[in-house]
Amino acid sequence: MTTALSARALASLLAGWHTIGGGPAYSLLADRIRLLILDGRIALGTRLPAERELATQLELSRTTVSAAYGALRETGYLTSIRGSGSVARMPLAGSIAPDPQQSELLDLSKATLPAIPAVARAAETAAAQLPAYLGESGFDPIGIRVLREALAQRYTERGLPTDADQIMVTVGAQHAIALIARTLLSRGDRALIENPTYPHGLEALRGAGARMVPISVTTDGGWDEDGTEQAIQRSSPAIGYLMPDHHNPTGVSMPPEQRARVLALAERHGTSLIADETMAELGFGGDPEHPPFAAFGRALTIGSVGKTVWGGLRLGWIRADRSVIQRLVRARFAGDLGTPILEQLIVTALLPDYDRILEERRALLRTGHDFLVRELRTRFPDWEVPSAQGGLTLWVNLGVPVSSQLTLAARNEGLTLAAGPRFGLDGAFERFLRIPFSYPQDQTLRAVEALQRAWQTVLRHPVPASDELLPQVI
Incomplete structure (x- = not known):
């Protein structure tokens, strides 16, 4: 079933599309949709609004929108399906001529670490052990x-007796989130979620039909405890998805006392909390490591390598x-x-050898x-660049919604970087940019230099002085 995006919703996502770069309006519009x-x-697979509807919403001529859609079709980002209009897609490999500049892209949109050599040695050990399991079905x-x-x-x-x-072993953390969501949620149930948050966690909850109840997390204040209390008391969400250790993208960690209070509150209101601890053991700031979230109360815990x-x-x-594990197995x-x-x-x-690997x-x-x-901090003195105590990313405040x-x-x-709104609900966080620090130093330096050139491009064009172009978050 194709999901449709209304003209109003797309216009919100496009806020400020015309404020950067030169060239014709259709090209700027096509670039932002891309x-x-x-x-x-x-x-992918979303049906975009009709050209006339989007033109009316953006106060543009239909010719401009038509030309933008046409440019996206030519480059493989839209396809026309009879009865479905223009549908978002990604270009097929080899379907368009290679762009030498694109092949040189440095991709920092993913917060990851390079593999360690021990993986190859462990794979050899595992291959030698595999024959002992070949008599089983393998469907476990x-x-x-x-x-x-x-x-x-x-x-x-x-510190968590287990x-x-x-x-239950899963195919990565994302699979774990999706499995829990579709097992514990019914369509229309409310789900507590941090804002900003890990995008694929949000997608898993939406895929299960949840209605989101956002709670604020900031680099300087952490979790809004009053807001969290009100959200749980007023909506009694069925589940809540949290990343209490080295939160992605802000990098903050929840204090032990707050963990206990949040867990107790959730239990009183029948809310099952999911703690994503995929980065829990990546603290490097010198603070003592917290016990697992579930050591402070009842919760489901997700981990991965x-x-x-x-x-x-x-x-x-x-x-x-x-x-709960039995329910998940059945589902x-x-x-x-x-x-x-x-x-x-x-694994x-x-x-x-995991402790040495972590060190x-x-x-x-x-x-x-x-x-x-x-x-x-040296190259962008007007930005608010926080320090993190762990994790993989910085959540940088640009000062303006660009x-x-x-x-x-x-x-x-x-x-390539992930824009701030990628981590928020309904287009929020245009003032923020997530930048990972997990890449080799030479790549990080190249990225910062490219970012500096890009920032100069942005500064040459009008920048909103307020949040007027930010879409409303409901």
């Missing part, structure tokens, strides 16, 4: 016991009460038939963080 598709704010919805026992032991050592029956070891290892897990076969055995064996082989990762991130903060414009200008300089 950015929205690349950024994921217009989902809960995960091999040796891995679940190792993960349970790690939770126990971190046994193997409280662990995607951020700590390598994104190519598509393996995560859920830690929850046995009754899982509707979506997939289990986690690959070989990848489970690879099992890595876990005995090396923290040292790498500390160096990357300090370098990026120093470069940004994040989408800057992201588009950066792409023209060979740099």
